[in-house]
Amino acid sequence: NAGVTQTPKFRILKIGQSMTLQCTQDMNHNYMYWYRQDPGMGLKLIYYSVGAGITDKGEVPNGYNVSRSTTEDFPLRLELAAPSQTSVYFCASSSTGDMMSQHFGDGTRLSIL
């Protein structure tokens, strides 16, 4: 099993550009999450989903959008990239309601210049 796969691993964007960070999992997990990790800071929850067709805002959702059309995929969209969105983004998934079993991808390092 591949687990949680994130693409791309690295990306540099110009201010105002848009992009989609891809996340897919092959564990048939219902719950999926997007976090950002800034230097010297803890992970902050951006959005999460408890199942296909259902998404909810986390702690820092502004400037991002998500969709969950399938159980496997949970893409994160940046519409107008801003320097404040420079960060490392992690996607995670878990079986229903079990925080202990959150599996993380290896992250996407995003720089906005």
Add this chain to the structure above:
Amino acid sequence: GESVGLHLPTLSVQEGDNSIINCAYSNSASDYFIWYKQESGKGPQFIIDIRSNMDKRQGQRVTVLLNKTVKHLSLQIAATQPGDSAVYFCAEADTGANSKLTFGKGITLSVRP
């Protein structure tokens, strides 16, 4: 607001020694805690968890201690090995509220050969 934090940003230990990593939390309602290990370029990996009805829990070479009186959590690693070098961070959750994890900032453990 509530926060989870770590006392020291870095910890250097001799290979073979025991390591102790500390974490303070401020949400008295938190009843579930997790320690994660994050290697360079990778996503966080679950190490061990503990619920608030316990004071101590042991895994393979790791022990987590919880002191609810002073809101303090620690991770002890026995016989530290070079492969233990990583960033470690704690996370907390109030499972009676929203069951979302709040992550600490992280501490770097460096193992000297």
